Amino acid sequence: MPFSFKCAAFLCGISLIISINAAAQDGTPAQPLIDPKQAEKAALGNILFNDTSLSSPAGQSCASCHKPDMAFSDGKVVSEGANKAPGVRNTPTLLYAQFAREFRFEDWRRTWAGGQFWDGRSDTLAEQALGPLLNPIEMGNTREALATRLRELSYTHLFEAIYGKEVFASDESLLNATADALQAFQMTDTFAPFTSKFDYAQRGLVELTEQEKLGRRLHDGKASCIDCHSGMTGDKQLFGSFSYHNILTPPNVNLNNGIPDIGLAANQS
Ligand code: HEC
Numbered sequence: 001m002p003f004s005f006k007c008a009a010f011l012c013g014i015s016l017i018i019s020i021n022a023a024a025q026d027g028t029p030a031q032p033l034i035d036p037k038q039a040e041k042a043a044l045g046n047i048l049f050n051d052t053s054l055s056s057p058a059g060q061s062c063a064s065c066h067k068p069d070m071a072f073s074d075g076k077v078v079s080e081g082a083n084k085a086p087g088v089r090n091t092p093t094l095l096y097a098q099f100a101r102e103f104r105f106e107d108w109r110r111t112w113a114g115g116q117f118w119d120g121r122s123d124t125l126a127e128q129a130l131g132p133l134l135n136p137i138e139m140g141n142t143r144e145a146l147a148t149r150l151r152e153l154s155y156t157h158l159f160e161a162i163y164g165k166e167v168f169a170s171d172e173s174l175l176n177a178t179a180d181a182l183q184a185f186q187m188t189d190t191f192a193p194f195t196s197k198f199d200y201a202q203r204g205l206v207e208l209t210e211q212e213k214l215g216r217r218l219h220d221g222k223a224s225c226i227d228c229h230s231g232m233t234g235d236k237q238l239f240g241s242f243s244y245h246n247i248l249t250p251p252n253v254n255l256n257n258g259i260p261d262i263g264l265a266a267n268q269s
């Protein structure tokens, strides 16, 4: 990693370096696409995603913070964990998160790109999924407590049908299966609907107004929004880069006892 970049990251340490969170540079998902059990896994993942018994104390599911009717975000500055403690970061949308590739340094644009979380610290949705379940200020489980809870679920037969009996042989395999199912759910079209007016216009189903066409020309041209809000998957536009841009957001002194979040700078090796 070039020294100059690290310097820049630390010099501007008080301003959070964040990612545009809605798109991959080339739209290639980091996760495997062809899996004969994908649909069953996604169905199990959907149940797990909404299961409020998986937090400690019980009462919070993934959907409590990633609300389906709010683009899988929650509209709050930061959300509260299962034990009511305030979090330290804003809940991102999960829409189009499946298009993030692994976290890496890209020489061609001399920046970090990819990864899940605001600092890219998880490479895949599966790796990410255990984060909130085991995070003390989110769903608050230990690995053992979570595994015990999973063994008690009324739908353990679904785990068995997909992953076989051996999934219950160890806590690790059970946790990995849980992460795998949550990932499969987050890979479905529910999380990549492409149903905006823009998407319909791209498919020739509606016509943009003159004002909207002007906005698009500005976005792609003089206003340079496209410099950061680029990225495609196939022929579909994602309006994000899945990379990291310092847009000089000031730190929120009301969070984390006033200790600034250095974001990406904490995740450079
Ligand atoms: C207490 C609220 C809360 C709960 C519960 C929660 N999340 Fe999150 N989620 C967050 C926050 C906050 C972040 C950003 C954290 C960071 O960057 O360090 C996040 C980040 C993510 C991301 C990364 C998205 C991206 O584009 O970077 C994914 C994926 C995700 N959560 C999925 C889940 C799943 C699956 C569950 C349930 C197992 C879950 N979350 C439960 C608040 C929550």
Ligand code: HEC
Binding pocket: 018, 019, 020, 021, 219, 223, 224, 225, 226, 227, 228, 229, 245, 247
């Ligand atoms: C230097 C890179 C850069 C440029 C240029 C840029 N943006 Fe952004 N934009 C960002 C970043 C970073 C965010 C924050 C993403 C986040 O917090 O999820 C953002 C967020 C946004 C959001 C909010 C998205 C959301 O989901 O909340 C909108 C809307 C937006 N930009 C529009 C524009 C427009 C319009 C232009 C051109 C006039 C533009 N941006 C130019 C980097 C840029």
